[in-house]
Amino acid sequence: MSSNNNANPLAVFVPWLHMHQPPIWVGQGSDARLIGNLEKMLNGEPNSEESWNAQWFAQAYKNPARYVKNLKSEGLNPRIMVDYSGVLLEELAKLSSNGQFDRLHVDGETMGDVISLWREVLSEHSEAVEFAGTAYSHCYFPATPERDHEAQILEWRRVFADLFGTEALSNVRGFWLPEMGMTGEPSEALRLIRLLKKCGYEWIILPHAALEYPSDWSTPEVENRVHWLVVESGGETERILCVVRDTDMGIRQQSGQNTDGCIQDIRYRGNTLKQSEIPPLVVPTSDGENGNVMMFEYFKNSFAPLFRQSNNWSDIAFLTVSQYIDRYVAHNPATEVRLKSTGGSWIGGHQSWNEGDLRQGVLKAVERLSQVCAARRDSTNSSLSPEQERALLLCETSCFVYWGSDFWASQANQCLAWAEGLIAETVYQ
Numbered sequence: 307m308s309s310n311n312n313a314n315p316l317a318v319f320v321p322w323l324h325m326h327q328p329p330i331w332v333g334q335g336s337d338a339r340l341i342g343n344l345e346k347m348l349n350g351e352p353n354s355e356e357s358w359n360a361q362w363f364a365q366a367y368k369n370p371a372r373y374v375k376n377l378k379s380e381g382l383n384p385r386i387m388v389d390y391s392g393v394l395l396e397e398l399a400k401l402s403s404n405g406q407f408d409r410l411h412v413d414g415e416t417m418g419d420v421i422s423l424w425r426e427v428l429s430e431h432s433e434a435v436e437f438a439g440t441a442y443s444h445c446y447f448p449a450t451p452e453r454d455h456e457a458q459i460l461e462w463r464r465v466f467a468d469l470f471g472t473e474a475l476s477n478v479r480g481f482w483l484p485e486m487g488m489t490g491e492p493s494e495a496l497r498l499i500r501l502l503k504k505c506g507y508e509w510i511i512l513p514h515a516a517l518e519y520p521s522d523w524s525t526p527e528v529e530n531r532v533h534w535l536v537v538e539s540g541g542e543t544e545r546i547l548c549v550v551r552d553t554d555m556g557i558r559q560q561s562g563q564n565t566d567g568c569i570q571d572i573r574y575r576g577n578t579l580k581q582s583e584i585p586p587l588v589v590p591t592s593d594g595e596n597g598n599v600m601m602f603e604y605f606k607n608s609f610a611p612l613f614r615q616s617n618n619w620s621d622i623a624f625l626t627v628s629q630y631i632d633r634y635v636a637h638n639p640a641t642e643v644r645l646k647s648t649g650g651s652w653i654g655g656h657q658s659w660n661e662g663d664l665r666q667g668v669l670k671a672v673e674r675l676s677q678v679c680a681a682r683r684d685s686t687n688s689s690l691s692p693e694q695e696r697a698l699l700l701c702e703t704s705c706f707v708y709w710g711s712d713f714w715a716s717q718a719n720q721c722l723a724w725a726e727g728l729i730a731e732t733v734y735q
Contacts, residue, residue: 315585315623317530317576318630319568321559321609322387322511322551323594324482325367326444327394328705331720340700340724342397348406362602365412366595367398368420369605371427374434382613384434385624387589389482392442392462393700395421399469421469428474436626437474438482439463439507445702446659447498448489448649449669451676455498458699459505479628481507484704486551486591487656488516490649492539499537499544509547509631510535511589516650517550517643526578529553530586532635533643547635548643549627551652555590562599565611569619576621584634589627591652658708665707668718672701675722678729690729697725 327343344367347360370388377384390398399421401407407417427435441447442461450458459481467475481502489495502510512535519528528550535548555563555571563571572588579586594600613624625633648655660669679698682688690698706718 312620312623315576316580316621317572317586317588318623318625318634319572319588319612320385320387320624320626320630322389322438322589322591323370323600324389324591325394325594326391326484327363327397328444328703329393329700329721331717338720340721342393342400344394344397345401345406348401348410359601361410361412361417363595364401364407364410364417364420366601367394368417368423370435370594371420371424373605373610374427374431375423377610377613378431378434380614382616383624384609384613385626385629386435386609387438387480387591387626388435388594389438389440391440391444391484392465393444393703395465395469425470425474428470428477432474432477433626433629436480436628437466437478438480438511438627439466439478439505440482441484443699443703444484444705445699446485446487446651446656446704446707447483448487448651448656449659449704449707450702451673452494452497453680454676454698454702456501456505457695458702459501461696461699463505477628479506479508480549481510483510483512485659485708486511486513486516486650486652487659488512488645488649488651490516490645490647492537492645495645495649496537496539496542496544499535499546503544503546507546509549509627511549511551511591511627513551513650513652514553515652515654516645517548518646519641519643524578525553526575526586527641528643530575530579530588531582531641532587532631532639533641534639536642536644545642547631547639549587549589550643552588552590555588556592556652559590559604559608560592560597560599562603563608565608565615568608568612569622572622585623587627587630587634658710659704660707662710664710664712664715668707668715668722671719671722675701675725675729682729694725694728697721697728701725 329340330343330346347356350356374384402419402421410417441458445458529552533548534545536545575586701721706714
């Protein structure tokens, strides 16, 4: 019997891959244009490191759909979670439709239409892969003007539905905060949870670093259970189901843990929580493209063997997060967690998105632009076009502040100047 159908497993496992490429400016003066970073890399100097890396990045964005399809054709039952930023989905659609992927050959295979492949997998093998929603431009929520959070969430949903259809969108039940960045300020957190629920999301995934919980809990008791995240502010309470990233396994996933080591870790977590009424849920998350492991080794040496050798670990079940919730949690988890006053991210704190003069300069300029856009929306004689709204959201891309470098600050300033021109308002004094 397939381990996917194990009614009483020791533990349930699902890997999760996060995918994003930022927009980037190329060209000078009147020839300057905003494209996706993957396209920029693919168009780099022939035989350069940049163009060589780009082809493998492109393959990484195709791999989840490609491997799910191949494993299903072998009669197996793969499971995987993914999230792709909206700007990356748009870029993959552009490169799939303009012929560039048809001319790209990676590892002896034509890249082809990645979006059509994903559309096929989501239609024919919807049980095998689950997308989580996220922000359109991969904005870092704790550093993004709160008035724009809803637009970021809804624009991603629009892009996803346009590419894959409303039925596929109806299967998107969980939410990935970019960089897993969560505020700890109670009123802001309450409004964010309320907004996510309003937009149709039933659960979120958060890092251990953002959470408060009873001091006597072991790490598996925190990371391998689904909890209620409870947020209270001003006499109001909001709660949403909370999945927690398995921190150590996420690091090992990124660094090339082999299948046997992965199973050993899953069994350790299962045995630690053996007295629980339901099996633990083990969700490692990592970037899906960064580094040689994810580009060359992960799917071939780690992911595929999990399912091809599944008879060797019939005590482990493989489900997506929503399947696990439907089967075991039934929206009634016994445990609760709360947010630390500082919140957190998947690298700990928020410093990489808000500390230093360069970052603060960009964030203040984004806030000014956001205020101008809000005033335009509120005006009875004016409004913003979809192009203008999208320009604002692109200015909020997390990469513009994360790296804290002159290059990315200049990218942000160029994007802000472009958006300002579209909106025809002066935001710089």
